[in-house]
Amino acid sequence: SDVILKGLLAAIGVDAETQDVIADSLLDWRDPDDLHRLNGAENDYYHSLDRPYDCKNGNLDSTEELLLVRGVTREIFYGNGEKPGLRDYVTVFSDSDRININTAAREVLLSLPGMDEDTADAVIEYRKNKQIKNSAELQDALGGLYAGISGYVTFSAGNTYRVIARRKGKAFGIEATIQINGNDFTIRKWKETVKQIEKKHEES
Template sequence: SIGITNEGGKVDINTTSELILRNLLLNLGLNLDDVDIIVDSVMDWKDSDDLHRLHGVEDDYYMSLPNPYKAKNANFETLEELLLVKGMTPEILYGADGKKGIIDFLTVNSKMTNININAAPKEVLSAIPGITPELAEAIITIREAQEIQDVQGILGDNYSLASPYIGLAGTNAFTIESAGYKGTEKTGYTIRATVIPEGTNKFKYLYYKSPVDITI
């Protein structure tokens, strides 16, 4: 089995607003206190100063850990780097007990501030102000028949709330998830790769990992 997703439909951790990241974490079931710590700490991790936000941390916290390190004060290069940030856990990042992890909805490769409404999954759409879970489902149903062009017509009165965070532009980066199974076995060989097409049958790899936990 194989699945292909456009990175433009995900939340770019390097360009996202705090609001979108906060909504995404809340929608995944985290409590508000944990969300406040994670969001502020993510923003502190990638900003260039040593001033921490209300719930965030900088070098003084990380250097006090048993295995000390400094805040990066630069953009994330991989999503796994989030595990270095205060408040983030493997369970939150990768998922646990049948729940999806936030890694499924994040990227470092779209390089866009706006989310492509034609590529975003329900969880990402629902994190956008003005888009309820019900409206997110309606958007997905509409675009299955035809790619959305008139965003304002679809969102109606909610357009003004959502418009700063959405767009129709895509990206040339795609994530491919593939799983191969032998016979009736339920476990198999799995890979996740993010690539940019470069000519006929040529790709530039931005990310590759195997094995991975994936659902296709």
Template sequence: MSCRPSPPVFGPPRRHGTQRGAAVILALLTVALVAGIAAAAVGDLGVAMDQVMGRHDQAQARLLARGAVDWARNVLAEDARTNSVDHLGESWAVKVPPTPVEEGEVSGELQDLSGRININNLVQVDGASLFEVEQFRRLLAIVGVGEGDALNLTSALLDWLDADDTPRLPGGAESSWYEAQTPIRRPANGPLLAVSELAQVRGFTPDLVARLSPFVAALPADSKINVNTAPAEVLAAAIPGLSLDAARLLIVQRSRAWFKDLPDFKARLPSQDLNPDTNRLATTSRHFLATGRARFGVSMVRMEVLLDREQRWPTIVWQKLL
């Protein structure tokens, strides 16, 4: 009898290897997913921490800048207590260079705006001030504006400042003119808050505004010009008949010995025929621009504050962060 080999036995396929491979892949995918979520969470946490630190640094920088402004107010208050004349040789006129503090630095300065022509003086409660208008035209001539253009520019500025909507001639402009421009705008029909607003007025180009900016200010109306701090261009515009060269000589004399009072100023004019309106002049200053700059950590802040020293302690007219 011959022996035959047993036939192979077929059964269900073995799946253990396949299942183990799928489990490994699933585990790897799960690990990758968890790792991705963790990385995203860590990244979000880092961004959140950066934002928190940035806000913290910015808040600290603001405090430092405000501290510089408060220091300036103290300097002005002490100056008012100790003397009655303001000039550029006093301590308030010295710029504070960047001074290191913990994790940052702070600096600041004071600018006397009372030594400039106040644009808002052009329009008084009872209408345009002829003296202020002529003074502004003289300043325009000093910075290189022709007589005809100066007349048009002054009319446009008066229309911007006055409360009515009737354009002056020649060169005036009210809402009907501004609404036809691109972009459309409307005249303020009130005082300027900043000299930069001149760029919105008909005819005042950026170049002209830049030329005027060192000599003009936007202050509450009825301010006076301090002859001890006014540049030569302002003195020449404020005093009819005073040439720019003569005004520059006055500045040189003033640097050696400031004007003690208005009679002293009048006595040192180059000609006794000059008759300045002393009601619009002074040897003291009321309005100052305080600038505080600060860096803390990754943040930098610049703060500007307009101070009014009508009383001994200067009050804040406005403030802004830049």
């Protein structure tokens, strides 16, 4: 939802104005019409760019497609040395629009309505001892925030996982998105990465 998206953008340090632009523009990117929302964008915006392209008017096929959406910069998508990027927390392969309260990263927990840092940390601490399996346990973990958050979360694991493997001390790594169906699995995405290593040269 746009509520969760704005919350996630806020959690990774994106300002409120840009949050509104990205949220509205993503809705416009996915809907079938040519009418843009208050802070959104349709073909009239994308055709005015130095390198014009069409507004898709359809669902995303990959997370990288977000880079085409108005407002999403490379820094917002990939992050930088100090802050994580949007790509670390979103997927196009999930069948659910709810957040798994048992596995969500701190930034994802902070995207929930009304969630503050202390409560997010309390949830993380709570689930170290046991998984949250039902509404009663969720209410125990969230306290007064339960009513506003319960509609956005789930207790059960999905069937889509992002796996990151990097050898210690090596720049090379692999990122894979895997979908599990019973005893079978499907690799939905495979990416080999090379971490950029800066070399410092001493002046002679």
